[in-house]
Amino acid sequence: MTKNHQTMNERNVMDAKNKYLLLFRGKEWYSSLTPDEIQKTMDQIKCWFERLTESGKLKAAQPLKREGAIVSGKTGRIVADGPFAESKEVIGGYVLVEVESLDEAIAIAKSCPTLRFGMEVEVRPVAEECPTMAQARQILAEALLATAAA
Numbered sequence: 001m002t003k004n005h006q007t008m009n010e011r012n013v014m015d016a017k018n019k020y021l022l023l024f025r026g027k028e029w030y031s032s033l034t035p036d037e038i039q040k041t042m043d044q045i046k047c048w049f050e051r052l053t054e055s056g057k058l059k060a061a062q063p064l065k066r067e068g069a070i071v072s073g074k075t076g077r078i079v080a081d082g083p084f085a086e087s088k089e090v091i092g093g094y095v096l097v098e099v100e101s102l103d104e105a106i107a108i109a110k111s112c113p114t115l116r117f118g119m120e121v122e123v124r125p126v127a128e129e130c131p132t133m134a135q136a137r138q139i140l141a142e143a144l145l146a147t148a149a150a
Contacts, residue, residue: 019059019126022095022112029117044113051095052097052108062092092119094124 006033030038072079099105102125109121 001027005113017128018100019096020102021124021126022097022105022109023122023124024092024094024112024119025090025122026092026114026119029092029114029119033117041113041117048111048113052095057097057099057108058095060096060097061094066090085114 033041049058050060069078070076097105097108099106099108102123105123105125109115109123112119112121115121
């Protein structure tokens with residue numbers, strides 16, 4: 001099959017390979033620092049991003065606003081709305097990297113300059129397929145086989 005004729009799912013599988021999402025959690029890392037320490041850390045963060053970019057490992061990165069909503073349930077009701085500033089679990093942004101392994105993605109996360117000030121970085125492999133959709137597809141296939149055999 002040519003690249004132009006690949007299905008959307010096949011393209012997503014190719015795109016997900018060796019990609020890892022780094023989610024940055026925590027409150028204001030700078031809150032207990034002096035202006036000089038803040039400047040030094042900001043310079044270190046800039047260098048960290050430059051190294052990732054120059055190595056070709058950085059694929060995307062964005063900070064996230066503290067406003068937003070959590071939508072849940074069958075009716076899509078909003079169960080919490082922002083800002084989430086009071087939460088310890090605030091996700092402040094993400095970085096998408098393409099590397100050889102989870103260990104390499106973890107090493108990148110460990111080198112983040114803000115870790116020493118209480119930030120946390122969650123490292124997650126990007127799935128080739130939505131796990132719940134894969135499970136639903138398997139259940140459906142089994143049900144169809146059972147119906148055909150009956």
